[in-house]
Amino acid sequence: MRQAGRYLPEFREIRKLNPDFINLCLNENLSSEITLQPLKRFDLDAAIIFSDILMIPYGLNQEVKFEKNFGPKLGLLDLEKISKIDEIDFVEKLYPVYKSIKKVSEDNLIKNKNLIGFVGAPWTLLVYMINKHSPKKELVKDFFKDEFLINRVLIILEKFLKLHIDQQIKNGATVIQIFDSWAGLLEEKDLPNYVYVPTLNLVNYIKSLNIPVICFPRGIKNYKNYCDIVKPDAVNIDYDVDPVSACKEIKIPVQGGLDPKILLTDKENLKKETLKYLNTFKDHPYIFNLGHGVLPETNPNMVEYLVKIVKDY
Numbered sequence: 001m002r003q004a005g006r007y008l009p010e011f012r013e014i015r016k017l018n019p020d021f022i023n024l025c026l027n028e029n030l031s032s033e034i035t036l037q038p039l040k041r042f043d044l045d046a047a048i049i050f051s052d053i054l055m056i057p058y059g060l061n062q063e064v065k066f067e068k069n070f071g072p073k074l075g076l077l078d079l080e081k082i083s084k085i086d087e088i089d090f091v092e093k094l095y096p097v098y099k100s101i102k103k104v105s106e107d108n109l110i111k112n113k114n115l116i117g118f119v120g121a122p123w124t125l126l127v128y129m130i131n132k133h134s135p136k137k138e139l140v141k142d143f144f145k146d147e148f149l150i151n152r153v154l155i156i157l158e159k160f161l162k163l164h165i166d167q168q169i170k171n172g173a174t175v176i177q178i179f180d181s182w183a184g185l186l187e188e189k190d191l192p193n194y195v196y197v198p199t200l201n202l203v204n205y206i207k208s209l210n211i212p213v214i215c216f217p218r219g220i221k222n223y224k225n226y227c228d229i230v231k232p233d234a235v236n237i238d239y240d241v242d243p244v245s246a247c248k249e250i251k252i253p254v255q256g257g258l259d260p261k262i263l264l265t266d267k268e269n270l271k272k273e274t275l276k277y278l279n280t281f282k283d284h285p286y287i288f289n290l291g292h293g294v295l296p297e298t299n300p301n302m303v304e305y306l307v308k309i310v311k312d313y
Contacts, residue, residue, distance in 0.1 A: 001256065002293030003038040004050050008300060010037050021066040022058060025051050026096040032103040039109045041300065042307045046114035046175070049101050049168070053120030053179055056160060057129050059094045060085050074132045079149055082156055090160055091167060098171045105172025117173030119164055121180035121217070122157045122198035129153060135182060154198055162205050169211055176206050177214040177236070184219015191220070196229045203232050214255055218292070224249040239291030243280040253285035260290045263298045267305055274309045 004011055011034055018024045025031055034050040054072055058064045060082045063075025091098075105115050120128075130149070131140050144150065165176055183195050195217065206213040216236035217226050227235050227250050237246050239259035246254055262273045278288065288310045294303065 001048075001260070001290040003042075003044065003048055004034045005294060006296035007294050007298040007303070008037055008041070021052070022055075022064060025055060026094075028096045028100040028103060031097070031100040032107075035100070035104050036107060036109050038303075039113070042304055043311055044113070044307065046116055047104060047110055048116040048118065048177070049097075049104065049173065051097050051100075051118070053118070053125065053181075054128060055094055055097060056120065056125055056157070056164060059090045059164070060156070060160060062129060071134045072128065074128055077129050077132075077149075077153070079152055083152070085156075085160070087160075087163055090163060094164065094167070098167045101168055101173055102171040114174045115172055116175045116177055116214075117165070117168030118177040118179060119161050119202070121178050121183070121195070121215075122154050122161065122202070123186070123194045124180050124182045125157055125161075126150065126153055126194070127182045127185070135185060139185060154194075158198060158201055161202055165202070165206060166209070169209055173211070175212050175214065177216060178202060178232070180215065180217040182219070183217040186220075188221070191226075192229075195220070196226070200230050203230055207233075214287075216256075227252055234285075234287060236289065237291060241291070243277055247280050247284050253287060254281060255287035256289035257291045258289070260292050260295050260298070263290075263302045263306065264295065267302070270302060270306060271309055274306060275313075278310065278313050 006012060014030055014034060018027070018030065031050045035047050038044060039047050054064050057074060062077055062082065065073050067073055101115065101117060104110055127135055127139065130143060168176065178199060180195060180199065186194055199215065203213050203215065212233040214234040214236055215230060215232035218238045220226055223235060223237060223241060223246060232252065234253040234255050235250060236256040237254055239257060241257060243257050257277050258273060262270055
């Protein structure tokens with residue numbers, strides 16, 4: 001969950017010299033170095049490639065830039081333009097991402113550990129591409145009015161997401177995680193069309209490549225339903241999910257859950273909250289992780305202490 005990032009001084013050094021975020025993701029030497037930074041510091045069992053879910057719209061020639069204190073800003077969504085994108089051009093545009101994965105997979109630090117590749121779920125990418133920025137709390141007013149646009153974009157996304165997944169696996173990713181950061185924006189009745197079916201298509205595709213897939217449908221109310229329909233190999237819960245009921249209701253391995261804000265408190269509290277998750281899931285297949293990304297103001301020593309608590313358990 002954003003293992004590498006702004007809480008690490010060594011990452012901030014690189015970031016200072018590389019203000020353009022997309023270019024940083026496309027710099028295979030730096031993005032592979034950033035991916036490995038947490039492994040140099042902490043006794044982690046996996047690395048997650050340093051990249052971004054918005055590399056997909058970027059690969060589809062929609063303008064993507066990141067503004068300080070605002071987040072991602074996307075340009076006009078031109079359906080005609082993205083309908084004409086050629087698979088070879090797409091792979092070529094994102095080629096540095098795949099080279100970075102290859103580089104990491106060949107590094108000694110990753111021996112006997114997993115390398116997680118990832119994508120944004122179709123719904124979450126659709127939200128960014130139509131909304132043109134992070135929806136924070138709501139979608140643009142007439143988000144659903146152009147049904148033809150929505151359905152076309154979902155079809156295009158499925159095709160290129162599969163391609164992106166395929167390239168990540170070919171270059172050494174051993175697990176794929178699907179981040180549906182904005183699944184929580186939808187009402188229950190809209191989940192089948194926008195979340196369940198599009199994500200299930202990707203999950204089945206990844207399984208057909210004999211690679212495990214973890215899904216993170218952040219903010220949805222009914223994780224059990226999601227797991228029963230989408231059937232990922234593991235599901236990542238967010239920090240609003242009650243771990244006790246998740247443990248009872250969800251049959252597959254569960255990942256995550258701890259609120260990243262707990263890393264901003266003290267060691268005693270961190271230990272108490274961490275043990276709560278470890279004890280709850282002690283008889284259930286469980287991958288310890290956070291319920292969302294590490295916050296920028298987190299002290300790396302707290303992350304180190306957290307890893308130690310889990311390893312000693």
